[in-house]
Amino acid sequence: MKVKVESLRCKQCELCVVNCPKDAITFTEEFNEFGYRTTVIDDDKCIGCGICYTMCPDGVYEIIGE
Amino acid sequence: MAKARKIPEIAKKPSSFCPGCGHGIAIRLITECLEEMGQDTNVMFGIGVGCSSLLGGVLETDRLHCLHGRAGAVCTGMKRVSPNQMVVSYQGDGDAYSIGIGETTSAAYRNENISVFVVNNTNYGMTGGQMSNTTLPGQKTTTSVLGRDCAITGSPIKFPELVSDQFNVAYAARGAVTTPAEINKTKKYIKEALTAQLNGEGYSVVEILSACPTNWGMTPLQSVEHIHTKVVEHFPLGEYKTREAK
Ligand code: SF4
Ligand code: SF4
Numbered sequence: 117m118k119v120k121v122e123s124l125r126c127k128q129c130e131l132c133v134v135n136c137p138k139d140a141i142t143f144t145e146e147f148n149e150f151g152y153r154t155t156v157i158d159d160d161k162c163i164g165c166g167i168c169y170t171m172c173p174d175g176v177y178e179i180i181g182e
Numbered sequence: 183m184a185k186a187r188k189i190p191e192i193a194k195k196p197s198s199f200c201p202g203c204g205h206g207i208a209i210r211l212i213t214e215c216l217e218e219m220g221q222d223t224n225v226m227f228g229i230g231v232g233c234s235s236l237l238g239g240v241l242e243t244d245r246l247h248c249l250h251g252r253a254g255a256v257c258t259g260m261k262r263v264s265p266n267q268m269v270v271s272y273q274g275d276g277d278a279y280s281i282g283i284g285e286t287t288s289a290a291y292r293n294e295n296i297s298v299f300v301v302n303n304t305n306y307g308m309t310g311g312q313m314s315n316t317t318l319p320g321q322k323t324t325t326s327v328l329g330r331d332c333a334i335t336g337s338p339i340k341f342p343e344l345v346s347d348q349f350n351v352a353y354a355a356r357g358a359v360t361t362p363a364e365i366n367k368t369k370k371y372i373k374e375a376l377t378a379q380l381n382g383e384g385y386s387v388v389e390i391l392s393a394c395p396t397n398w399g400m401t402p403l404q405s406v407e408h409i410h411t412k413v414v415e416h417f418p419l420g421e422y423k424t425r426e427a428k
Pocket of ligand 1: 119136162163165167
């Protein structure tokens with residue numbers, strides 16, 4: 117795993133999904149406690165570039181790094 | 183693999199901004215810069231009234247909610263009393279450029295050694311999307327239902343241009359929190375502004391163009407597009423006054 121996802125903070129804005137250079141992020145069928153659909157990262161596609169961290173206004177992602 | 187990245191300690195509490203609102207990114211960039219400069223435990227925020235007030239619930243550091251629009255005056259006092267502390271104002275366009283244009287302009291005029299960050303989303307967000315001094319020509323808001331008519335309201339105010347043209351300020355820039363590239367540039371501007379203050383160079387301001395999907399009646403992605411196609415036409419991005427001492 118390269119990115120930690122804190123789904124409870126997600127507000128389903130889609131900014132991470134459209135900016136991920138590897139199309140690694142998709143929405144799940146799950147809703148969090150605030151009623152937003154949450155995201156999931158395909159670890160095989162993810163390169164840990166940190167763009168999702170940069171784009172997310174709500175601090176959902178933490179890039180774990182080396 | 184890229185380096186580890188994590189929300190700064192002083193801003194890690196969840197926010198209550200709307201989905202896709204740019205405030206969350208702006209706050210993260212400011213606190214990242216403070217952390218990287220080793221100033222995150224040596225900072226006091228003067229917070230505006232409006233959506234910017236929601237910063238109060240996010241931050242774990244010294245902060246004061248100023249009277250509407252008056253952060254320029256309040257931060258002047260903070261900095262003069264505590265010159266060794268970083269003093270940062272965090273305001274919206276309605277707060278800084280409309281209600282508080284007197285205080286905001288006067289602090290710049292005096293070249294106070296503070297850093298001012300103004301999140302410009304071209305309306306009063308918190309109170310229901312009214313017209314502000316930065317509302318675009320023709321933009322429909324709840325108080326300009328037929329679209330802003332600049333012949334009777336005046337034209338959008340361009341604060342970084344104003345202070346860099348007319349006043350002796352240390353640093354002035356305008357960025358946007360819309361794409362990874364623009365976000366990285368905006369972070370550089372914020373770092374320059376804070377560095378100017380740390381070195382005692384004087385007043386620094388960074389205006390940050392930010393999406394307001396709720397009051398614009400758009401999705402977050404449409405809002406980003408709107409900034410790139412419409413908002414930057416009136417509010418060009420870039421540095422208007424660079425630091426003399428580098
Ligand atoms: S780290 Fe980069 S590749 Fe991985 S999910 Fe985030 S944006 Fe996509
Ligand atoms: S950018 Fe953040 S809040 Fe928006 S959809 Fe992605 S994870 Fe959720």
